[in-house]
Structures are given as structure tokens and as C-alpha cells.
Amino acid sequence: MSNEEKNREDLPRRRSGGKDPSGAEARPRNWLVPVILLSLRDWNSYGYELMERSTRFGFDAMNPGTLYRTLRQMEKDGIVESSWETSRGGPARRMYSITDAGKAYLDFWAKSLEQYQRTMDTFFRMYTGQPLSDDDEKDSGEENSR
Amino acid sequence: MSNEEKNREDLPRRRSGGKDPSGAEARPRNWLVPVILLSLRDWNSYGYELMERSTRFGFDAMNPGTLYRTLRQMEKDGIVESSWETSRGGPARRMYSITDAGKAYLDFWAKSLEQYQRTMDTFFRMYTGQPLSDDDEKDSGEENSR
DNA sequence: GTATATATATGTAAACTACACATAGATATG
DNA sequence: CATATCTATGTGTAGTTTACATATATATAC
Numbered sequence A, B: 001m002s003n004e005e006k007n008r009e010d011l012p013r014r015r016s017g018g019k020d021p022s023g024a025e026a027r028p029r030n031w032l033v034p035v036i037l038l039s040l041r042d043w044n045s046y047g048y049e050l051m052e053r054s055t056r057f058g059f060d061a062m063n064p065g066t067l068y069r070t071l072r073q074m075e076k077d078g079i080v081e082s083s084w085e086t087s088r089g090g091p092a093r094r095m096y097s098i099t100d101a102g103k104a105y106l107d108f109w110a111k112s113l114e115q116y117q118r119t120m121d122t123f124f125r126m127y128t129g130q131p132l133s134d135d136d137e138k139d140s141g142e143e144n145s146r
Numbered sequence C: 001g002t003a004t005a006t007a008t009a010t011g012t013a014a015a016c017t018a019c020a021c022a023t024a025g026a027t028a029t030g
Numbered sequence D: 001c002a003t004a005t006c007t008a009t010g011t012g013t014a015g016t017t018t019a020c021a022t023a024t025a026t027a028t029a030c
Helices: A032-042 A047-057 A064-077 A100-127 B032-042 B047-057 B064-077 B100-127
Strands: A080-085 A093-098 B080-085 B093-098
Touching: A032 A047, A032 A064, A032 A080, A032 A093, A032 A100, A032 B100, A047 A064, A047 A093, A064 A080, A064 A093, A093 A100, A100 B032, A100 B100, B032 B047, B032 B064, B032 B080, B032 B093, B032 B100, B047 B064, B047 B093, B064 B080, B064 B093, B093 B100
Parallel strands: none
Antiparallel strands: A080 A093, B080 B093
């Protein structure tokens, strides 16, 4: 991949923490919130534990700051609730649980993701060479979206 | 201007132009560049036309500024080339064509997208209730990614 | 001649991302 | 007991992205 004399001024678009020098990368966007909600739907949990669980969604080297900040914001938004848990050894944990609003958010997200999948199908069909006729781009992808 | 108090106050994260008040939306991220490259791989084109074509990828009400700025940046990055076309009626068009580097970028992107699809599969499997055992989250999704 | 469609481009506020850094309790080790 | 380490939560901030508003210019329609 020739990313020699690349982008902004002269270098490949390196984001602050970008692992991918080319910038060609499809990474989760706005995924952290849904993933947290999904985890909390099953079991109540806390930041430190959620951080480990989220790795299975591509948040490999999750930065703690990002997670904790997101959790606090989620609580302000009313999609999770929290309370301190001090009845054990070790530092206090802020235990989170999902709210009804959080569950609704999750459902909305899942629906949105289906639309996204259709977009991906459209992309791949075009990428693999099948021309996109003018009357099938609207509902393409249903047959193999999953 | 500390954005600590500003942007995250009391409402679900509303983006500036977000049509979705809840913020629960899976929208293309970094998709504009690949979609442009994909279009240019088939036919050379120019901004105004690309803007219309990109609608089929979920860039419904594409903002012209975003597209033109992206195109200029792509040229700096070496993944497209351009030249003015004045031999016709109407305002001059800046005609773009894809470069070899652009094709390589596209291939890299497509590969990255496959990984993304696996992440989506993981999400949906968890969302629909199938528990994720501790030893299948690493290579899940290969069998039905496409 | 002026209103409209075509076509490209810039200015700027807001928001996102991710690293670096800070804080603090509990436990292990010498 | 001093201090190192693990667990756990949080803040500061630079760099980048996003998207709207706005500006410019050419050709055609009326």
C-alpha cells in the first residue's frame, strides 16, 4: 500500500491513536454504547469488567478513559443507572444497570444496524463487480444480509 | 472553552446534523472515500455527479462541502487524480479518476469491512439472545460473514 | 437582465477519539 | 511499616472529523 506522500500535509492520516496507517479501516462507530447496553442487559456490571468484555467487539485495547467517560454520559442520558458497591474488598465499584430507556435505545440501534448491513451488502456487490442497476439499489441485499 | 460542560450536558448525544434525536444510529463512518473510489473505478466522474450516486450508500442528503473537501484531500493523498473539463456547456467540472494507490486503498478497505461484518454478526447473535461462550468470540462469524 | 440550475469551494462550531495523566483503596512483599 | 502492585475510576486535552452555512462562478431559461 503506497501511503508515502500521503494526506493532511505529507503523511498518512494518522489519527492520534490510529493503528491503521492507511486510514482504510472500518471501525465501530458509536458502538461503545450499544455494546455496553448489551452487556448490561444480561448482567449488571461495572467499568473495569465491561472493559474486558468489550474486547470481543473490536475494542481491543480499550482506553479506560473512553469507557468511564461514556458510562457517565450514558447515565446522564438515562439509559443506565449506577450505584456504588463497597461491600467487598478492593476499591469501590460503580455498578451499572440498564434502564427501560436503555433497552429501547438498544432496540432502536439494532434496527438501525440492519439498515447498515444492507449498505454493506450494496458496497460488496459493487466491489465484487456486479453492476448496480438503477432500480435495485433501494432494496438490495435482503437475501444475504445475514 | 472546555467542552466538558458544553457538549455533554443532559440530553442524549445529539450530533450537529443528526436526524436521529436518540443518537442510536449506525451510520457510515469513513465510508465516503471508499464509495467515491468505487464509483471512480467504473467511470471517471466529478463532484456534482458523485454526490448523486453516493445517495445509494446512505449518504442521503450529502452536503456538497463535505464531498468537495474530501475529493481535494483524496487528491493530495494520491488516491485520485483530477483535471478541469471545460469542453462543454455549463460550469467547468473537475474530472476525477482513480489511481493505482486508490485501487489498493479500496482493496484494503474491503478487507477491513469483512472484519467489521464479523463484529456485526457477534452483536446480532448476542442481541438475539444466543449467549456468547468464552471460547467462540474470537473466530465467530467466519461461516456466515459472506 | 435576472432567475435558476449546475458546479466547486471555504469558514467555522460542534463533536468525536484516544492518549496521557491523575486519584485512590486494598493487598502483597520485604 | 514502607512501598510496590493490582484494581478501579476519573479528567485534561490535542488532533481530527463532521456538517451546516455561506461564497463564488458559468451557462441556460424566461
